[in-house]
Amino acid sequence: MTSLSEDCSIELVVARHEEDLRWLKRVPASFRISVYDKGVTQALPESLIGREGMSVVTLLNTGREAHTYLTHLITRFDSLADVTVFCQGHPFDHAPDLHERLKALAERKEIPSPFLWYGFLEDTDDPQGRRLFVPWSKNPERVELSTGSLYELIFGGPSPDLFHFRGGAQFAVSREGVRSRSLEFYERALEACLSDALAPHSLERFWDRFFGGPVIDPETLGHDGTRYLKKIRRLEPGGEIIGAVDSV
Numbered sequence: 001m002t003s004l005s006e007d008c009s010i011e012l013v014v015a016r017h018e019e020d021l022r023w024l025k026r027v028p029a030s031f032r033i034s035v036y037d038k039g040v041t042q043a044l045p046e047s048l049i050g051r052e053g054m055s056v057v058t059l060l061n062t063g064r065e066a067h068t069y070l071t072h073l074i075t076r077f078d079s080l081a082d083v084t085v086f087c088q089g090h091p092f093d094h095a096p097d098l099h100e101r102l103k104a105l106a107e108r109k110e111i112p113s114p115f116l117w118y119g120f121l122e123d124t125d126d127p128q129g130r131r132l133f134v135p136w137s138k139n140p141e142r143v144e145l146s147t148g149s150l151y152e153l154i155f156g157g158p159s160p161d162l163f164h165f166r167g168g169a170q171f172a173v174s175r176e177g178v179r180s181r182s183l184e185f186y187e188r189a190l191e192a193c194l195s196d197a198l199a200p201h202s203l204e205r206f207w208d209r210f211f212g213g214p215v216i217d218p219e220t221l222g223h224d225g226t227r228y229l230k231k232i233r234r235l236e237p238g239g240e241i242i243g244a245v246d247s248v
Contacts, residue, residue, distance in 0.1 A: 019089030094168025114177025119166035124225030177211035
């Protein structure tokens with residue numbers, strides 16, 4: 001996709017599990033919004049019930065956001081919007097500028113061609129997750145990922161040595177990008193996802209490859225395979241500022 005026409009359709013797919021969705025009130029009115037709800041509380045605040053273009057689909061609480069995204073791609077394969085944005089129920093920890101990015105899409109100032117990562121941190125991991133996932137504070141048992149084997153199962157070819165991605169599993173993709181793969185491809189990916197409880201963490205590392213080639217040039221990353229797209233404060237004594245502010 002090289003341009004967005006004035007009548008281009010844009011859909012926001014939200015993977016919700018108990019998150020407060022009042023932030024959806026700021027989504028441009030031109031967006032269709034599909035909330036896939038895996039929680040037990042009411043998904044939408046009263047102010048959003050009846051919003052034009054809004055729908056809520058209830059799913060079993062399994063497979064995290066990867067299951068949600070793949071479910072949408074499969075069930076809507078023949079009725080996709082021109083552009084689809086996929087995000088978490090609370091997207092701002094990873095993509096604090098999401099509202100600005102959605103506005104840029106609505107105003108045709110930003111174009112997925114065919115894919116745009118969202119998020120402020122570009123990072124690198126290996127096929128077993130040893131660089132990032134194994135030492136992660138939320139993985140005290142130091143379990144490894146099966147990213148490499150999942151990639152080979154889904155794509156039918158050898159795994160890359162490294163995966164470069166933006167953390168948070170949030171992105172926009174064009175309809176043409178989605179349809180560069182077959183419906184059977186996404187069905188195979190969903191089956192693979194459901195076969196491994198940690199698969200969503202692996203898929204987070206290569207969503208760009210679902211719709212084409214990798215989009216992050218490793219030459220743009222630092223010596224440690226990381227690039228910050230905004231300044232952050234370390235949660236350590238001293239709290240020094242790190243990370244350069246680069247253009248998104």
